[in-house]
Amino acid sequence: MKAGEHISRWEATAYIVSIILTTSILFVPSITTRWAGRDAWASLALALAFGLLVALVSSALASRFPNETVVEYAPKLLGKLLGKIVGFSYAFYFYFTAYFILRQFADLMSSTYLVQTPDWVHVVILIIIACYTLYQGIEALARANSLVLLPLLATFVLMFLITAPGMRVDNLFPLLEQPLGKITYGAIPPASWLSECAVILMLVPFIKDKKNINLVTSYAVIIVFFIMLLVTLGTIGQFGPGVTSQLVFPTFSLAMSTTLRADSVFMAVWVAGMTFKLITFFFAGTLAFTRLLGLSSYRTLIMPGAILITVLSQNSWTDIMDEIRFSEETYPLFIIYINFILTSVLLLFSLRRKQI
Amino acid sequence: MLFLLIIVFFIIFGLEVPGLIKKGMWRELIAFSALMIAGITLSTLQVLDIPLPNPNKPLEALFKPFVQWMMSK
Numbered sequence: 058m059k060a061g062e063h064i065s066r067w068e069a070t071a072y073i074v075s076i077i078l079t080t081s082i083l084f085v086p087s088i089t090t091r092w093a094g095r096d097a098w099a100s101l102a103l104a105l106a107f108g109l110l111v112a113l114v115s116s117a118l119a120s121r122f123p124n125e126t127v128v129e130y131a132p133k134l135l136g137k138l139l140g141k142i143v144g145f146s147y148a149f150y151f152y153f154t155a156y157f158i159l160r161q162f163a164d165l166m167s168s169t170y171l172v173q174t175p176d177w178v179h180v181v182i183l184i185i186i187a188c189y190t191l192y193q194g195i196e197a198l199a200r201a202n203s204l205v206l207l208p209l210l211a212t213f214v215l216m217f218l219i220t221a222p223g224m225r226v227d228n229l230f231p232l233l234e235q236p237l238g239k240i241t242y243g244a245i246p247p248a249s250w251l252s253e254c255a256v257i258l259m260l261v262p263f264i265k266d267k268k269n270i271n272l273v274t275s276y277a278v279i280i281v282f283f284i285m286l287l288v289t290l291g292t293i294g295q296f297g298p299g300v301t302s303q304l305v306f307p308t309f310s311l312a313m314s315t316t317l318r319a320d321s322v323f324m325a326v327w328v329a330g331m332t333f334k335l336i337t338f339f340f341a342g343t344l345a346f347t348r349l350l351g352l353s354s355y356r357t358l359i360m361p362g363a364i365l366i367t368v369l370s371q372n373s374w375t376d377i378m379d380e381i382r383f384s385e386e387t388y389p390l391f392i393i394y395i396n397f398i399l400t401s402v403l404l405l406f407s408l409r410r411k412q413i
Numbered sequence: 414m415l416f417l418l419i420i421v422f423f424i425i426f427g428l429e430v431p432g433l434i435k436k437g438m439w440r441e442l443i444a445f446s447a448l449m450i451a452g453i454t455l456s457t458l459q460v461l462d463i464p465l466p467n468p469n470k471p472l473e474a475l476f477k478p479f480v481q482w483m484m485s486k
Contacts, residue, residue, distance in 0.1 A: 153468075242483055245483075346444075350440070350444050351440070352440060352441050352444055353438065353441065354438075354441065357429065357433065357438070357441040357442075357444065357445045358444065358445065358448060360425045360428075360429060360445075360449075361425075361445055361448030361449045361451075361452050362448065364425075364449070364452030364453070364455075364456060365448065365451060365452045365455070367456070368452065368455040368456045368459050368465075369455070369468060371459060372455070372459060372465050372467060373467055373468060373469045374469070383469060383473075386473075386476070386480045387469070387472055387473045387476045387477075387480065390476040390479055390480065391472055391476060
């Protein structure tokens with residue numbers, strides 16, 4: 058990034074909320090309900106506990122190296138070869154998430170609103186915006202995000218309040234009907250999304266006040282949890298656990314069920330949120346590859362990176378059902394592995410190094 | 414479509430490469446070129462409808478045992 062660029066703590070929190078919320082909110086109600094039924098709230102509570110654990114672990118690691126990104130200090134902790142492999146894993150994860158977001162965006166747009174527009178048009182428009190923003194720098198991105206986040210959060214709360222009169226409370230009872238095993242499996246996808254707060258490992262060099270970084274990530278996880286809970290309770294209350302688990306985009310269906318047609322408002326803020334998420338992971342991936350290869354400027358890699366993630370977004374999933382299956386099975390484990398297991402290993406090595 | 418793609422690649426090369434050569438940023442030029450070649454190859458094959466290797470497959474294979482174990486519960 059440009060020298061001397063800084064973001065405030067609130068901007069960092071808002072930033073993390075945006076990147077977790079926009080994609081998780083699309084699928085979490087149906088995926089979690091498929092496992093946990095009407096006890097999805099209990100799965101979300103377990104996911105919150107895990108999310109807070111990842112927030113603490115990643116913040117503890119980030120605070121130990123406040124002026125470097127994870128790709129730079131991994132070789133110092135694990136040795137050059139292993140450190141570079143771990144650095145590459147993070148870089149790949151950031152790019153992977155970026156092209157997954159691009160695909161999810163194109164799919165929702167082409168299956169709900171702009172059904173006649175070819176997929177690649179959505180993808181190309183979004184990637185051009187992403188490239189432009191990356192050239193502008195993180196400060197501009199974080200400021201714009203803080204402006205968009207409040208309307209985004211307000212939309213979810215309003216949507217819940219508007220749909221509340223039509224909800225059937227008996228859809229949520231009896232409580233704890235499912236066995237603990239199913240509730241735990243239902244917690245894995247939301248837990249993995251909440252673990253995305255580990256992006257702090259790339260953001261911390263840009264935060265102005267680096268004290269108590271754990272509060273930045275923990276507040277973000279708690280805010281996202283409450284919105285996930287509202288939307289999940291809202292969809293189960295409205296449609297019942299059986300229908301919710303079958304819906305492709307449950308949150309969107311909830312918005313469409315309101316008399317005010319809140320879906321257009323939802324779409325407007327959701328598109329903005331999705332753009333921020335894409336840009337954040339695209340930025341994190343480009344910065345990670347830049348530092349991994351020892352280059353002086355990340356700008357050189359923006360264009361080739363954009364081409365790669367555009368192609369991979371089109372090539373990696375056959376259709377929307379393939380994407381949902383992937384979101385439910387492989388993706389949560391992959392991101393938990395990167396955000397929690399790898400990050401914990403690095404934290405352990407950094408603690409050991411300090412003792413020596 | 415392929416024609417459009419080639420024009421886009423030429424524009425990108427035209428915007429980035431002269432600056433890198435002028436400043437003597439050879440390391441950056443190599444990284445840029447390597448990634449561009451990968452991007453050009455993949456996108457050309459995609460446009461020509463030639464099947465590409467799917468990067469999700471190794472990931473799915475890696476986590477499959479755990480997914481199966483979860484599903485069997």
